[in-house]
């Protein structure tokens with residue numbers, strides 16, 4: 658057992674060696690990570706509070722949006738503060754339990770977020786393609802079911818991979834070629850045959866991310882086809898909204914593809930790509946779901962006026 662064992666050769670901490678060594682690059686990364694992280698925290702919290710405090714927004718679409726914001730916030734909070742601290746230090750050590758905790762929460766929240774994205778696409782599909790049945794299909798109960806199902810699937814997804822990892826012995830090198838802990842880089846360091854866990858990770862993470870990717874793309878195609886049938890004026894508006902969504906979907910899922918599915922070594926490309934998922938898409942999600950949405954903009958103005966008035 659890796660825990661409670663006092664063998665000297667057992668790894669009790671890892672060193673994250675993925676960050677660059679040049680200090681100019683580190684200063685740049687520090688500024689980049691901190692400003693994006695501030696944007697992630699402020700933007701997503703603002704959405705959550707707007708949805709909770711404004712009764713006009715108490716509908717499934719906005720509840721799902723607020724849930725997505727919380728998950729975006731949680732996902733980047735598991736990785737980014739640590740990355741910010743590490744770029745400024747030369748002592749990039751992460752203890753074994755922290756590393757395991759980070760892997761676990763990244764997969765719980767990443768998995769949950771993916772199911773939630775499907776729920777949001779389904780919500781938009783229903784609103785646009787089945788407008789007459791929208792209120793009966795997307796009622797409050799369906800919405801709660803989606804949120805609960807998202808968390809259950811996220812947790813099952815994370816646990817299913819984690820049970821293989823937690824019993825693995827680590828006794829050799831403890832240098833992780835990345836700036837956070839995740840499966841492929843960490844299992845590479847185990848001193849047993851890891852191809853079972855590697856296959857489980859590819860199956861579970863690959864299935865959930867690529868499955869979500871294709872479902873989202875298919876739902877966008879359905880929406881476009883429906884809109885095209887109904888009007889040509891709506892098409893350009895729908896197209897501009899959907900193209901923003903599709904761009905974010907590609908930004909979000911490309912790193913997942915290279916980290917979990919692509920079977921060949923990628924020249925440490927994936928460790929930079931993953932910055933998209935922790936730092937960039939958590940800012941873009943609130944932006945595309947919120948600032949392109951009139952109702953939400955009005956609600957935010959109302960909320961800011963209230964905040965200003967009460968100061």
Ligand SMILES: *[C@@H]1O[C@H](CO)[C@@H](O)[C@H](O)[C@H]1NC(C)=O
Nearest residue numbers: 705720721723724800801804
């Ligand atoms: C998340 O979704 C559920 C289900 O609709 C809702 O009750 C809850 O208020 C949402 N969470 C937030 C922070 O809005």
